[in-house]
Amino acid sequence: MTLATLALAFSLAPQSNDEIISKIVTEAKTNSQAMKSLQELTSKFGPRLTSSSNLERSEKWMMDQFKRYGCTNVHLEAWGAFPVGFDRGKNSFGRMTAPTARQFEFTSPSWSEGTKGAMKGLAIACPKDKAELEAVKGKMKGAWIVMDRQPRRSRPGADAPSAEMQAQIDLDSAIDTMGIAGRVYGSRSELVITSGSFRDKTFEKHPTDRSVTIRKSDMDALKASMVEGKPVELEFNLDQKFRKGPVVIHNVIAEIKGTEKPDEVVIISGHLDSWDGPGAVGASDNGTGSCTALESARLLLKAGAKPKRTIRFILWTGEEQGLYGSRSYVIQHEKEMDKISAVFVDDGGSNYIGGYNGHPDMKAILQKGMDSVVAAFPDLPMRYTERATPKTQIGSDQDSFNAIGVPGFFTLETGSEKYGTQDYNFIHHTQHDTMKYVIPMYMVQSSVAHAIVGLTVANADTMLPRYPKFEYKLNPEGIPGLASVWPKK
Numbered sequence: 001m002t003l004a005t006l007a008l009a010f011s012l013a014p015q016s017n018d019e020i021i022s023k024i025v026t027e028a029k030t031n032s033q034a035m036k037s038l039q040e041l042t043s044k045f046g047p048r049l050t051s052s053s054n055l056e057r058s059e060k061w062m063m064d065q066f067k068r069y070g071c072t073n074v075h076l077e078a079w080g081a082f083p084v085g086f087d088r089g090k091n092s093f094g095r096m097t098a099p100t101a102r103q104f105e106f107t108s109p110s111w112s113e114g115t116k117g118a119m120k121g122l123a124i125a126c127p128k129d130k131a132e133l134e135a136v137k138g139k140m141k142g143a144w145i146v147m148d149r150q151p152r153r154s155r156p157g158a159d160a161p162s163a164e165m166q167a168q169i170d171l172d173s174a175i176d177t178m179g180i181a182g183r184v185y186g187s188r189s190e191l192v193i194t195s196g197s198f199r200d201k202t203f204e205k206h207p208t209d210r211s212v213t214i215r216k217s218d219m220d221a222l223k224a225s226m227v228e229g230k231p232v233e234l235e236f237n238l239d240q241k242f243r244k245g246p247v248v249i250h251n252v253i254a255e256i257k258g259t260e261k262p263d264e265v266v267i268i269s270g271h272l273d274s275w276d277g278p279g280a281v282g283a284s285d286n287g288t289g290s291c292t293a294l295e296s297a298r299l300l301l302k303a304g305a306k307p308k309r310t311i312r313f314i315l316w317t318g319e320e321q322g323l324y325g326s327r328s329y330v331i332q333h334e335k336e337m338d339k340i341s342a343v344f345v346d347d348g349g350s351n352y353i354g355g356y357n358g359h360p361d362m363k364a365i366l367q368k369g370m371d372s373v374v375a376a377f378p379d380l381p382m383r384y385t386e387r388a389t390p391k392t393q394i395g396s397d398q399d400s401f402n403a404i405g406v407p408g409f410f411t412l413e414t415g416s417e418k419y420g421t422q423d424y425n426f427i428h429h430t431q432h433d434t435m436k437y438v439i440p441m442y443m444v445q446s447s448v449a450h451a452i453v454g455l456t457v458a459n460a461d462t463m464l465p466r467y468p469k470f471e472y473k474l475n476p477e478g479i480p481g482l483a484s485v486w487p488k489k
Helices: 003-012 017-031 033-044 053-068 129-139 164-176 216-227 282-304 326-332 334-339 362-376 400-404 440-458
Strands: 072-082 085-088 093-099 119-125 142-146 182-186 211-214 233-237 240-243 248-256 261-271 308-316 340-345 355-360 383-386 408-410
Touching: 017 261, 017 282, 017 362, 017 440, 033 053, 033 233, 033 355, 053 072, 053 085, 053 248, 053 282, 072 326, 085 440, 093 308, 119 129, 129 164, 142 216, 142 261, 142 340, 182 216, 182 340, 211 216, 248 282, 248 326, 261 282, 261 334, 261 440, 282 308, 282 440, 308 326, 308 440, 326 334, 326 400, 334 340, 340 440, 355 408, 362 383, 400 408
Parallel strands: 119 142, 142 182, 182 211, 261 308, 261 340, 340 408, 355 383
Antiparallel strands: 072 248, 085 240, 093 233, 119 233, 248 308
């Protein structure tokens, strides 16, 4: 055998698992693209509310990235549809303009009416009864009503309200007819949390009332100005609008095909959708998880990994409204669930992957992968904790799989003294979900953990052990628009 032939034979020899892991770690530590991808995702598309144009465009962008890195079977899979879409622009603002100037940190509900330009009006304290309403009725048109309670509404099918409650319902209904600009609420803290509902709304028919929630300190300052007796003027620009529906919504799917057992699958995932409050860009919830999944695919392919089982990367959507993307996936692929070895979900912010919890018999396989990750990042320890029951109610996409007995893992987000700890409650669904609070080193470690642990599970002698089988019931009717994209056979 010539030297050239010997060299060729050596180059074609399969790489050992240790060699692959070494390449993954080296590439991640010297050329990580995780933060770059997250910066591009958030700057190009901003927040990605389910049913928004931003989400649609980011789905296609993520597909392009997976294809560029060499993944196969890259596609969008429709999981359902919302009856109406909703887009929020970048030009929203809120402020007090008189008697002093003050910029507000605020939010307004998703799937709610915008202003079609700035609306300036007097701040009027919400009347408590008909007499107070009569005293200010001449000032109500175009005013922002400062609230200390939620409006009372009639509810179809509810018991007859008390006389006192009916008086409140009548009062609030009267206010609705007076041409007010909207209602202003105060948060209980310095955090303003965005939420909203798409249900029972269409482009042609939806509520047209407006509401905003401002920080506690902003509300305190507003009320203090009102107590002084001088006219108080507020101005809000709610740069938001409905989109015609129905809006079909997708999960993003990509693969590294298994070489020996391609029908057996390990899923690495995060959710691409986010809430869309003014100022937030969906960085930690869950741009981080989406980009660590993307980066783990890049690292595996760059290292030349050839997993025995298929590693499938999925970016769920509709997570924030009810885990719709993952729940629909389970329904549409129910016959394949016995072949899914594990589902990993990174959805706890911008701390590092500090381990997993599950059945005691799963530990040996997962520990092997964790040991390799900790060897690469010795100052970022990992742990495995045992969970007595198969089901989880954490509120992220692994719940959809654990509910039917497929091993799902919500990565245990952990901080460290060396690199710090992100306060996820400060970030979660608030105005602070920005790039400012993402910790770069943890993006590197999390991507490596996904890649190495996912590869370890994919190459194990057996699929992960499972909890004992149990009865479960799927609920296709609970997924909005599923029938329109996946008709029952």
